[in-house]
Amino acid sequence: MPICTYCGGGVPPGKPACPHCGSDAETGWKPEEPSDGIALPEAMDDDDYGDFLADEGLGPPRPDGRHGSWSYQVALVLVLVGAASLVGLLWMLF
DSSP: OOBOTTTOOBOOTTOSSOTTTOOOTTTOOOTTSOOSSOOOOOOOOHHHHHHHHHHTTOSSOOTTSOOSOHHHHHHHHHHHHHHHHHHHHHHHHO
């Protein structure tokens, strides 16, 4: 069984990479090497995550009273338009 030159673990025959560390003998990839062009988000603590949810409209209402979600406003407009259409239809029928 070949030995990984990076971590010293055994690499089963026919495997393209070390099952222990992911090192690839042909390309020389190592886990700590930076990736090319992948922009990952910064880590968030619990307070930042709560702020993120509130900004996306997925958390509780904000202290300023707004919900932070446009879905509430859209639903209200649809209900009002529907009610006005129903009143207009009934007015025309009677």
